[in-house]
Amino acid sequence: MLKTYAYQDLDAQAIQALVNRNTDPNHAIQDSVLQIIEEVKQHGDVALKSFAQKFDKVELEQLYLDAAEIEALANSISRDQMRALEIAFQNIYKFHQTQVRRERTVETMPGVSCWRELRPIEKVGLYIPGGSAVLPSTLLMLGIPARIAGCREIVVCSPPQNNGKINGFVAYCLKLLRIDKVYLVGGAQAVAAMAFGTESIPKVNKIFGPGNQFVTKAKSLIQGMTDVSIDMPAGPSEVLVIADESCTPAYVAADLLAQAEHGIDSQAVLVCTSASIAAEVNKELESQLAILPRKELAAKALKNSYTVIAKDLQEAMDFSNAYAPEHLIIESDQWKAMVNKVQHAGSVFLGHLTPESAGDYASGTNHTLPTSGYARSYSGVSVDSFVKKITFQHITEQGLEQIGSTVEILAELEGLHAHKNAVTIRKK
Amino acid sequence: MLKTYAYQDLDAQAIQALVNRNTDPNHAIQDSVLQIIEEVKQHGDVALKSFAQKFDKVELEQLYLDAAEIEALANSISRDQMRALEIAFQNIYKFHQTQVRRERTVETMPGVSCWRELRPIEKVGLYIPGGSAVLPSTLLMLGIPARIAGCREIVVCSPPQNNGKINGFVAYCLKLLRIDKVYLVGGAQAVAAMAFGTESIPKVNKIFGPGNQFVTKAKSLIQGMTDVSIDMPAGPSEVLVIADESCTPAYVAADLLAQAEHGIDSQAVLVCTSASIAAEVNKELESQLAILPRKELAAKALKNSYTVIAKDLQEAMDFSNAYAPEHLIIESDQWKAMVNKVQHAGSVFLGHLTPESAGDYASGTNHTLPTSGYARSYSGVSVDSFVKKITFQHITEQGLEQIGSTVEILAELEGLHAHKNAVTIRKK
Numbered sequence: 001m002l003k004t005y006a007y008q009d010l011d012a013q014a015i016q017a018l019v020n021r022n023t024d025p026n027h028a029i030q031d032s033v034l035q036i037i038e039e040v041k042q043h044g045d046v047a048l049k050s051f052a053q054k055f056d057k058v059e060l061e062q063l064y065l066d067a068a069e070i071e072a073l074a075n076s077i078s079r080d081q082m083r084a085l086e087i088a089f090q091n092i093y094k095f096h097q098t099q100v101r102r103e104r105t106v107e108t109m110p111g112v113s114c115w116r117e118l119r120p121i122e123k124v125g126l127y128i129p130g131g132s133a134v135l136p137s138t139l140l141m142l143g144i145p146a147r148i149a150g151c152r153e154i155v156v157c158s159p160p161q162n163n164g165k166i167n168g169f170v171a172y173c174l175k176l177l178r179i180d181k182v183y184l185v186g187g188a189q190a191v192a193a194m195a196f197g198t199e200s201i202p203k204v205n206k207i208f209g210p211g212n213q214f215v216t217k218a219k220s221l222i223q224g225m226t227d228v229s230i231d232m233p234a235g236p237s238e239v240l241v242i243a244d245e246s247c248t249p250a251y252v253a254a255d256l257l258a259q260a261e262h263g264i265d266s267q268a269v270l271v272c273t274s275a276s277i278a279a280e281v282n283k284e285l286e287s288q289l290a291i292l293p294r295k296e297l298a299a300k301a302l303k304n305s306y307t308v309i310a311k312d313l314q315e316a317m318d319f320s321n322a323y324a325p326e327h328l329i330i331e332s333d334q335w336k337a338m339v340n341k342v343q344h345a346g347s348v349f350l351g352h353l354t355p356e357s358a359g360d361y362a363s364g365t366n367h368t369l370p371t372s373g374y375a376r377s378y379s380g381v382s383v384d385s386f387v388k389k390i391t392f393q394h395i396t397e398q399g400l401e402q403i404g405s406t407v408e409i410l411a412e413l414e415g416l417h418a419h420k421n422a423v424t425i426r427k428k
Numbered sequence: 429m430l431k432t433y434a435y436q437d438l439d440a441q442a443i444q445a446l447v448n449r450n451t452d453p454n455h456a457i458q459d460s461v462l463q464i465i466e467e468v469k470q471h472g473d474v475a476l477k478s479f480a481q482k483f484d485k486v487e488l489e490q491l492y493l494d495a496a497e498i499e500a501l502a503n504s505i506s507r508d509q510m511r512a513l514e515i516a517f518q519n520i521y522k523f524h525q526t527q528v529r530r531e532r533t534v535e536t537m538p539g540v541s542c543w544r545e546l547r548p549i550e551k552v553g554l555y556i557p558g559g560s561a562v563l564p565s566t567l568l569m570l571g572i573p574a575r576i577a578g579c580r581e582i583v584v585c586s587p588p589q590n591n592g593k594i595n596g597f598v599a600y601c602l603k604l605l606r607i608d609k610v611y612l613v614g615g616a617q618a619v620a621a622m623a624f625g626t627e628s629i630p631k632v633n634k635i636f637g638p639g640n641q642f643v644t645k646a647k648s649l650i651q652g653m654t655d656v657s658i659d660m661p662a663g664p665s666e667v668l669v670i671a672d673e674s675c676t677p678a679y680v681a682a683d684l685l686a687q688a689e690h691g692i693d694s695q696a697v698l699v700c701t702s703a704s705i706a707a708e709v710n711k712e713l714e715s716q717l718a719i720l721p722r723k724e725l726a727a728k729a730l731k732n733s734y735t736v737i738a739k740d741l742q743e744a745m746d747f748s749n750a751y752a753p754e755h756l757i758i759e760s761d762q763w764k765a766m767v768n769k770v771q772h773a774g775s776v777f778l779g780h781l782t783p784e785s786a787g788d789y790a791s792g793t794n795h796t797l798p799t800s801g802y803a804r805s806y807s808g809v810s811v812d813s814f815v816k817k818i819t820f821q822h823i824t825e826q827g828l829e830q831i832g833s834t835v836e837i838l839a840e841l842e843g844l845h846a847h848k849n850a851v852t853i854r855k856k
Contacts, residue, residue, distance in 0.1 A: 077841075084837035091536040091831075098534055099544070106526055108519040108792035116527070119771055121805050137838060169841055205805040224648055229805040254853045257846040293845050339820060343547055347819040354823040355850035361838040362831055364536035365819040377549050377633040377657040379817040389807040391775040391793040392767060395782040403519075403790055409512035410565060410789040413505075413597055417721050418685040422783035425682045 001282045002270060003306040007315050010308075018306070019323040021238070021267060021372055033217045037192040037225075044198035051189045058164045060184055063200045065166065067180035073171035082172060085136065088362040089176050092144045095364030099383040100149070111399025116389045120150040123202060124386060125194035127209030128170060130159035130186055135210075136169035137360065141367050142208050142381065143177040149386035154179055155194055155204050159186020187211075188218035195222040203228075208381065210234050210368060231381055235372035236265035239356055240325035240345075242316045243272040243281070246333040248352060252277075253284035255329050258357050260301035261294040269323065270307040271316040278307045317341045324375040327356045344375045400426060429710045430698060431734040435743050438736075446734065447751040449663070449695060449800055461645045465620040465653075472626035479617045486592045488612055491628045493594065495608035501599035510600060513564065516790040517604050520572045523792030527811040528577070539827025544817045548578040551630060552814060553622035555637030556598060558587035558614055563638075564597035565788065569795050569809065570636050571605040577814030582607055583622055583632050587614020615639075616646035623650040631656075636809065638662050638796060659809055663800035664693035667784055668753035668773075670744045671700040671709070674761040676780060680705075681712035683757050686785050688729035689722045697751065698735040699744040706735045745769045752803040755784045774803045828854060 005018065039047040045063060052060045065073075105115040126142040129135050139156065146154050156179055158166055166182055174182055183201055185193055191211075197203030207219060208231040219230045239259035243252045256268040272278050285302070289295050310316040313334055320328055324344035332338065335350040342348055346369030349356050359365045368381035395403065404423050411420035433446065467475040473491060480488045493501075533543040554570040557563050567584065574582050584607055586594055594610055602610055611629050613621055619639075625631030635647060636659040647658045667687035671680045684696040700706050713730070717723050738744040741762055748756055752772035760766065763778040770776055774797030777784050787793045796809035823831065832851050839848035 080837055081841055084834045084841075087831075087834045088838060091540070094536045095534045095542045098531065101529075103526065106523045106792065108522045112519070112786075112791050114523045114792045116810070117767070117770075122771065135842060137842065220652055224652065227801050227804070229802070250853055251850070254846065254850040258844070258850045261844060261846040288846075288849065292849075293843075298846065335822070339545070342545075342818060342820075343550065344816075345818050348821070350820060350822040353825060353828045353854055354821055355835075355854060357835050357839055357844075357847040357850045358540075358823055358828075358831055359819075359821055360835075360847060362834045363540050363821050363823065364534065364542045365821055373655050374657070375816065375818075376655070377816065380819060382544070382817065384812070384817070388772070388803065388805065389810065389812070390770060390773050390803075391787075391808060392770075392778060393776070393782055393787055393791050393793055394763070394778040395786055395791065397781060400781045400786075403515075403786055406512045406515045406790045407783075407785050407788075409508055410516060411785055413509055413512075414563060414565065415721075416686070416689060416785075418682065418689040418716075418726065419785040419788060421716065421720075422679070422682040422686045422785045425678055426781055426783060 001285050002302060004278055005306060005308050007308050007310040007319060015319070015322050019373065029213055029217050033188045033214055033221060036188040037218060037221065040189050040192035040198065041196045045200050048185050048189055048193060048198060051187070052160060052184065055187060056160050058160050058162060060160060060164055063185060064181050064183045070171045070174050070180065070182060073165060073168045074175045076168040077172055081169065085169065085172055085176065088137065089140055089144065091362050091364040092140055096145050096148050096383050100387060109399060109402040111396035112393070112403055114391065114393045116391050118387045119390055120152065121205050121386055121388060122151065123153040123155065123204040124151045125155045125157065125204035125207040127190055127207065127211055127215060128156060128158040129211050130161065130166070134167045134169060136173045137367065138209065139170055139173040139177070143173065143179065145366070145381065145383040146386050147177060148383050151386055153202060155183065155202055157183045157185045157190035157194060160184035188214040191215060191218035191222060195226050195228045206230065208368070208385070231368065231385055232370055232378045233374060236267070237262045238267040238325055238371055239327040239329065240269040240271060240320050240323055241329045241331060242313065242320060243270065243277055244313055244332040244334065245273065245277065247277065247331040249277065249280035250284045251352060252281045252331055253288050255355055256285060257288055257292060257298055258355070259327070260298035260305065261292065262301070264297055264300040265304065266301040268301065268305040269325070271310055271319050272307065273310055273312055273316060275309055278309060313338060320345070324373045326369045326371045326375060329354070329356055346370050346375045346380050429713050430730060432706055433734060433736050435736050435738040435747060443747070443750050447801065457641055457645050461616045461642055461649060464616040465646060465649065468617050468620035468626065469624045473628050476613050476617055476621060476626060479615070480588060480612065483615060484588050486588050486590060488588060488592055491613060492609050492611045498599045498602050498608065498610060501593060501596045502603045504596040505600055509597065513597065513600055513604065516565065517568055517572065519790050519792040520568055521576070524573050524576050524811050528815060537827060537830040539824035540821070540831055542819065542821045544819050546815045547818055548580065549633050549814055549816060550579065551581040551583065551632040552579045553583045553585065553632035553635040555618055555635065555639055555643060556584060556586040557639050558589065558594070562595045562597060564601045565795065566638060567598055567601040567605070571601065571607065573794070573809065573811040574814050575605060576811050579814055581630060583611065583630055585611045585613045585618035585622060588612035616642040619643060619646035619650060623654050623656045634658065636796070636813070659796065659813055660798055660806045661802060664695070665690045666695040666753055666799055667755040667757060668697040668699060668748050668751055669757045669759060670741065670748060671698065671705055672741055672760040672762065673701065673705065675705065675759040677705065677708035678712045679780060680709045680759055681716050683783055684713060685716055685720060685726055686783070687755070688726035688733065689720065690729070692725055692728040693732065694729040696729065696733040697753070699738055699747050700735065701738055701740055701744060703737055706737060741766060748773070752801045754797045754799045754803060757782070757784055772803045774798050774808050
């Protein structure tokens with residue numbers, strides 16, 4: 001079912017071809033996204049209301065829901081569902097809470113003290129996709145680190161449903177996060193609204209969140225057009241599963257399908273240590289796929305996926321590091337020995353009982369992760385993403401004596417005499 | 429000399445107008461940079477050699493200097509200069525060394541363990557400007573955190589001098605960093621070479637470093653065109669000095685001039701707590717400027733600068749936070765009380781004896797910092813910039829029992845049945 005390659009037959013170029021994905025950005029999208037951005041920039045709320053009519057098929061009188069409306073929607077979900085969202089909230093909070101710590105002051109020379117302090121990014125914008133899939137989990141993954149960081153203003157945009165509201169699960173997460181307003185705006189227009197500000201929607205300093213290709217394109221465009229930054233470039237989701245003889249093929253197949261059901265452009269890669277594992281996983285894929293509600297979608301994604309047969313776990317890991325997967329699952333008894341070998345990945349799931357879906361929702365780790373090979377240079381979202389680190393320094397008279405001539409010599413050799421003089425004048 | 433505004437006369441819009449800078453990107457530059465990128469992409473080394481001829485007026489047979497050539501150049505500088513570079517190296521190393529620490533594992537539920545591990549970005553490219561100003565200090569500021577992070581490949585590009593070599597100071601820093609090769613490429617073509625790779629120059633994962641507007645534009649363009657990331661968007665350098673009655677006007681003027689001498693597009697902003705301080709600083713500016721070698725340049729930059737008179741330090745800090753300066757100097761006896769009020773800045777210099785030039789060279793803090801208001805959402809370069817943080821998780825049988833139903837409920841409510849099944853199948 002999955003296309004299969006033997007690692008030993010792959011040269012560097014063939015590996016490169018396999019790990020390349022999403023390298024052909026669609027320029028047709030760029031033009032229409034630029035047009036949407038321009039509309040929002042020029043016409044603000046009016047443009048947003050007309051886009052709601054056009055794309056979300058809903059007439060909006062006001063572009064947001066307030067605390068009372070959020071409360072009412074939040075109360076519409078079941079007690080079990082509330083409880084599940086609360087547990088996810090707690091675990092995500094617990095893990096993210098440990099991510100920022102005060103750093104100590106370093107005296108680099110006697111009298112020269114340097115340190116860093118954290119400051120929250122003041123205004124952040126969170127984009128929560130709606131439409132076909134409703135993703136309350138994404139709101140938790142972005143809202144919790146924003147709250148821990150202490151961001152003063154958290155602007156949430158999510159496309160309206162047909163009834164002009166948002167879904168009760170998202171509403172309940174807003175309540176857990178103590179966010180008392182949500183803007184009913186989706187797509188590229190939401191990104192533009194948060195980047196430039198409109199009558200209703202505040203301009204933010206940084207925009208976070210996944211989305212379809214319009215949202216993604218809008219994020220990358222506004223990054224070049226404004227002083228607003230973004231969490232990371234985003235592409236379709238992906239998983240790479242490493243499996244050896246100790247694996248349970250049914251688990252491996254279930255993990256590949258969990259990725260495949262995201263969308264037809266998702267990629268699920270299996271790297272296993274024998275052809276017989278691949279055969280067994282393929283058999284499981286077939287039977288599990290048959291009973292899946294989103295089977296058409298998943299089947300198409302599997303066409304876009306493949307298997308690599310490696311001779312051992314080391315080779316499997318070499319391929320994984322070349323691929324730099326968003327999600328890496330290591331279904332092997334040897335998982336402990338593999339941890340140090342993971343060089344490029346977004347989030348890693350270790351052993352036979354750690355499915356990716358645990359981390360997608362509730363283990364505590366973040367699910368907003370670098371795709372398309374960006375794991376080579378980007379980290380996933382964390383509290384770090386919502387803070388800046390400012391360096392401070394203080395020099396005493398003794399310190400100036402210690403460091404002064406060094407600065408003077410270096411300024412002199414770079415030909416910057418006023419730099420030198422800023423020290424010299426203080427030494428008098 | 430400096431234009432002067434009273435804070436009390438400024439409404440929100442007027443403040444916005446004052447803090448806005450570099451908001452008009454030059455599209456003429458974009459076209460020529462795109463052309464340079466295309467040339468390098470298509471013709472590799474051949475294009476680089478022809479650009480060296482055109483822009484650097486030098487015929488290059490080979491695009492790099494090797495260890496022996498670097499060693500020879502490094503030995504050409506004086507013992508005092510070597511010593512100054514060594515002290516800078518040690519201080520920068522000492523401060524940056526403390527920036528990354530192993531994080532502890534969090535058990536979010538019994539049997540559910542989550543943690544983050546650092547991994548270096550494998551291949552990094554450092555751009556070291558040359559031309560009129562030679563900046564060995566920038567090589568230290570980028571090379572040291574790259575070494576501490578453990579980056580496997582550090583590619584350094586710097587424009588060749590007329591003699592087809594690099595300057596001895598840069599060579600000595602290469603030696604201190606144990607980097608045994610430097611590529612003789614400058615400008616947008618250097619960025620393109622590191623983004624796409626050529627016969628001589630390896631493709632990297634992330635590109636760092638300041639540069640003129642061509643370099644900056646190239647960095648922002650390749651970020652959208654490739655999977656290569658960049659340290660931060662960069663604009664002209666800037667300082668904001670807060671000064672109260674306790675200041676020494678001559679020091680304040682010296683600090684403003686140290687900024688102004690960088691280039692005509694630099695900005696030096698004085699925020700002080702009385703008109704008489706402003707008058708005294710202006711007087712000092714005039715006399716110090718008169719004897720400065722780069723006085724024409726600095727005088728032009730001062731035309732682009734201004735003073736704001738605030739009623740007290742709090743108001744001064746409000747303006748500074750609105751401006752979000754790259755460098756903030758607080759020349760006041762009250763500096764300790766101001767630290768917590770600094771919300772947006774790149775690097776902060778506290779008290780009367782802490783000139784910015786100390787941090788530019790040798791105190792230990794990094795001088796690659798967010799300009800143009802980017803300090804609202806970006807941090808300066810640090811070891812963080814050279815690593816990724818990968819999340820890991822491991823779930824035991826007990827953990828799966830604890831977390832399983834939560835994941836199942838959440839997957840169900842998001843309509844992702846294969847996600848649910850990845851847990852259900854493991855519970856059997």
